[in-house]
Amino acid sequence: MTDTMLQQLRDSLRQGGLRGTLLRALAYVVDYxxxxxxxxxxxxxxxxxRLGIDAQLQAHAQRYQPSQVVPLRRLLRTLDIPPGKVLxxxxxxxxxVLLLAAEFGFAEVRGVEVSPVLCEIARNNCATYRQKTNTPTQFxxxxxxxxxxxxxxxxxxxxxxxxxxxxxVEQVIRRIGTSLFRRKRKIWILYGYPIHRATVEETLAASAHREEFTFWGQDFTVFVVEPGPALESPRAPSAS
Ligand SMILES: C[S@@+](CC[C@H](N)C(=O)[O-])C[C@H]1O[C@@H](n2cnc3c(N)ncnc32)[C@H](O)[C@@H]1O
Known part of the structure; x- marks a missing residue:
């Protein structure tokens, strides 16, 4: 067992107790x-x-770690977002996430990824998954x-x-705000392992309704933004 895995085990026991840790372990088995x-x-x-990106991008990036099948399915089932949307x-x-979302009736799922290495793997995964399932969802x-x-x-x-x-996170959420200003619509922001949820909340200002979920030890914060007066103008960029 590597030091990282030991640290994760300790964190998991501290945060989720024995039951939460066992559920997490089971979730990994399902993923495999x-x-x-x-x-x-x-x-x-x-x-x-190992993402194949320069040092400047690396400084802001997190490693690749996949969302887990069971918690993500539970979240999408709970939210019951109407079918035919673009994620x-x-x-x-x-x-x-794109592959799992295909189970929930999305018309199209788009993945944005900075790593060329991972993009190639993602494209192969989408092709393989489509061949296996004949899903109508576009990737x-x-x-x-x-x-x-x-x-x-x-x-x-x-x-x-x-x-x-x-x-x-702040820059990306601000861009989403600008896109809402361009075309008013209801949106959902699903944020897994939401360590910067306060940043999202502050950037969206008063326009969002926030809900917290935990499934099998995995935390999600969901922001639902309804079209309305709060979106009349995008929030001004912060000084940073
Ligand atoms: C924790 S992984 C999540 C992967 C996937 N969303 C999932 O849930 O299975 C985070 C991913 O964000 C990517 N990433 C980091 N910085 C990025 C950026 N500035 N633009 C696009 N992707 C980025 C990383 O390369 C990594 O693949």
Whole structure:
């Protein structure tokens, strides 16, 4: 067992107790089995230094670690977002969220990922998954820094699984705010392992309704932004 795994085990026991830790372990078994079932490659984590990006991007990025099948399915089932929508995973890694979202009737799922290495794996995973399942959901992978991704007006569900630091989170959420100003619509922001949830909340200001969920030891914060007067103008950029 590596030092990182030991540290994770300690953190898990401290935060979730024995039951939470056992559920987490079981969730990893499900994830491993899920890859075997669909012949995909999503399970193995990738350190920031191995993403194939420059030092400046590395300084703001988190490593690749996939969302887990059971907690994410529970979240999407609970939220019951109407079918036919477009979901964007900002920092999609190997595309796990896109593949799982396909089970929930999204018309199109778009993954934005800064790492060229992971983009290639994500594209292969999408192709393999489509071959296996014949899913009608369309997959798009865009290699880009999430800060530069041109948000489209048809995007209504945004997903983040602890992809980057607070500075990048703020810039990305501000861009979402600007896109809402361009085309008023209801949106959902699903944030897994939401360590910068306060940044999201402050950047969205009063316009969002926030809910917290924990499934099998995995925390999610969900922000629902309804179209309305609070979105009359995008919030001014902060000084940083
Ligand atoms: C914790 S992983 C989450 C992967 C995926 N969303 C999931 O839930 O399975 C975070 C991902 O964000 C990517 N990332 C980090 N900084 C980024 C940036 N500025 N723009 C786009 N992707 C970024 C990393 O390369 C990594 O793949």
């Amino acid at each position: 089995w899920w890859d075997l079932k669909y012949h995909t490659d999503t399970f193995a984590w990738v350190a920031v230094e 964007v995973d900002l920092g999609c890694g190997k595309g796990k 798009v992978i865009v290699q880009a820094d999430a800060r530069q991704y041109p948000l489209a007006d048809d995007e209504e569900v945004f997903f983040l699984f602890n992809p980057f630091d607070a500075a990048v």
